[in-house]
Amino acid sequence: MKRILFLLTAMSIGMVTSGAVAGSLPGPVVETDWLKSNLENVVILDIRSDLKSFAAKPVFKKNKKTGKNVLVRVGGHIKNARLVNYRKIRGKRKIDGREVTRMIIPRTDFEALIQKAGINKGDVVVVVSKGLSTGDMTAATRIFWQMKYYGHDDIAILNGGLAQWLVDGNEVSTGLEAYAKGNWVATTERKNLLATSAQIQDAAASGKYEIIDNRPIDQYLGVWHKSYVYKPGHIPGARIFPVELMMRSTPPVKFLPPDELRKLMIAMRIDPKAPAVNYCNSGHLASGGWFVMHEILGNKNVSLYDGSMHQWTLEKRPTEVMILH
Numbered sequence: 001m002k003r004i005l006f007l008l009t010a011m012s013i014g015m016v017t018s019g020a021v022a023g024s025l026p027g028p029v030v031e032t033d034w035l036k037s038n039l040e041n042v043v044i045l046d047i048r049s050d051l052k053s054f055a056a057k058p059v060f061k062k063n064k065k066t067g068k069n070v071l072v073r074v075g076g077h078i079k080n081a082r083l084v085n086y087r088k089i090r091g092k093r094k095i096d097g098r099e100v101t102r103m104i105i106p107r108t109d110f111e112a113l114i115q116k117a118g119i120n121k122g123d124v125v126v127v128v129s130k131g132l133s134t135g136d137m138t139a140a141t142r143i144f145w146q147m148k149y150y151g152h153d154d155i156a157i158l159n160g161g162l163a164q165w166l167v168d169g170n171e172v173s174t175g176l177e178a179y180a181k182g183n184w185v186a187t188t189e190r191k192n193l194l195a196t197s198a199q200i201q202d203a204a205a206s207g208k209y210e211i212i213d214n215r216p217i218d219q220y221l222g223v224w225h226k227s228y229v230y231k232p233g234h235i236p237g238a239r240i241f242p243v244e245l246m247m248r249s250t251p252p253v254k255f256l257p258p259d260e261l262r263k264l265m266i267a268m269r270i271d272p273k274a275p276a277v278n279y280c281n282s283g284h285l286a287s288g289g290w291f292v293m294h295e296i297l298g299n300k301n302v303s304l305y306d307g308s309m310h311q312w313t314l315e316k317r318p319t320e321v322m323i324l325h
Contacts, residue, residue, distance in 0.1 A: 024124055025156045028144075028295035029255055032168045035078075035126060035158055043123045044081035046162075047089075047143050048130055054083050055174050058166050071251070074130045074163050076172030081128065082117040082179065086139045089113065089146060090283075100311045101228065102282040104146055104194075107186045111150070118179035124154045131161020131252045134243045138284055141291040145304060149194065151187030157291075160252030167252055193290075195277040195303040197315055204237045209275035209301070211238040214289035215309075219281070222321035226281045230313035233321035235279065241268050243288045258296055272297050279305035279312075 024041050026034060035042070046054065056075035063070050077083070089110070093103040104110070119125065127144055129136040140157045147155050158165065166172065203209050213220050213234050220240045222232035234240070245264050248254050256264070265272045276299070278289035283306040294302040305311075313319065 025126075025154060028156050028291070029159045030126060030156045031159055032165050032170060035165075036170060039078075041124060042126045043119060044078045045117065045119065045125050045127050045143070046077050046081040046083045046129075047086050047127055047139050048083070048136075049086040049139070050130070051083070051085060053130070055176075057174055058172060071163060071166055074132055074161075074166065076174045077162065078128060078165060079171075079173040080177050080179070081173075082119060084113065084117050084143065086143070089143055095307070095311065096315075098311075098314055100307050100314065102284070102310065103306050104149065104283075107150060107189065110146060111184065111186045114147075114184045115182045117182065119182040119184040121183055121185060122154070123182075123184070125152065126156050126158055128158045128165070129161040131158075131163035131165075133251070134247055134249070134253055134285075134288070136161055137247055137253050137255070138243060138288040142284055142287040144295075145193065145287045145290055149190050151190070152184075160254045163252035164254065193294075193303050195279075195305040197305075197307065197311060197317065199303075200235060200277060200279070200305055200312070201317065203277065204235060207237070209277060210270060211235055212270060212276055212278045212289055212293075213238045213240045214243050214278055214280045214285045215240075216242055216244065222319070225309070229281050229309040230316075231319045233319035235309075235312060236318055236320050238279070238320075239268060239270050241265060241270055241289060243285045246288055246292050255292070255296065261292055261297060273299055275301040277303045277305050279308040281309045283308050 053075050054077050058075040059073040060069040061072045090102045091105045092099055092101050127140045129140040144155055144157055200211060203211055217240060219225060220234045225232045246256060246261065262272050272293060276293060278286040280286040283304060286304055286308055290302055290304040293299045
């Protein structure tokens with residue numbers, strides 16, 4: 001842990017500067033081959049909460065039947081990657097006298113966090129998660145959404161994350177690469193990307209836009225609920241489209257192709273072109289739903305309910321529960 005703390009401190013005061021070329025991304029999702037060919041033109045933003053793994057060696061084990069090396073543990077990072085602790089990108093906010101947790105942090109705080117990571121104005125950013133789970137990939141979509149909310153457009157996510165990078169035979173670093181503090185600034189707050197409780201209540205009553213629950217089905221049905229969600233069930237009128245349907249579940253976890261995503265949404269009685277808001281328990285998984293609709297499928301009339309079920313039930317708003325017998 002001391003080494004990681006030293007790593008974070010040194011990276012914030014070092015001498016490497018970025019020189020990414022704006023507008024060079026092929027889309028919101030990039031593959032490892034593209035990234036390998038364009039490393040000099042982008043800045044890698046590595047998002048994870050397991051900070052020790054950033055400086056650890058990956059572990060492979062040979063499959064006795066096939067003779068191939070199988071990735072057992074993700075470790076290390078793409079050289080010159082800028083580490084951001086996922087636990088720092090969200091925080092508490094007071095809304096109508098209530099303390100709501102796991103919310104997007106204020107503009108000045110987020111700006112300082114991104115600057116500390118060595119990101120500059122005009123950088124082309126590729127977000128890399130560990131890529132082992134849907135939670136990893138939605139950590140990537142969450143910081144992607146926050147960067148977009150605060151005005152940064154030249155950003156994409158590495159499909160399959162660091163796990164895919166390793167499986168494809170690419171090298172990683174476990175060393176210390178120093179870089180200077182960045183000059184990134186939040187240029188705007190895109191309120192159209194952020195839904196409020198009042199807007200959700202209005203949508204539930206009027207049907208103005210689709211309300212989409214991105215949680216696992218057992219939570220949607222009300223079989224159980226998280227400790228920070230105070231009532232079981234889902235927002236009235238919400239339709240379920242769980243994160244598990246958006247990605248391949250076997251590591252490396254990758255987004256499904258656009259055509260498959262459209263077909264799945266339609267099968268779940270969701271119009272991928274309709275105005276919509278995505279929610280979950282805390283705004284983490286819902287960022288994946290938002291990313292799929294807004295970025296991959298190109299529906300620009302989609303927002304994220306940041307407070308999600310935590311805020312909804314904290315405010316004692318109604319839920320629907322489906323009892324199974």
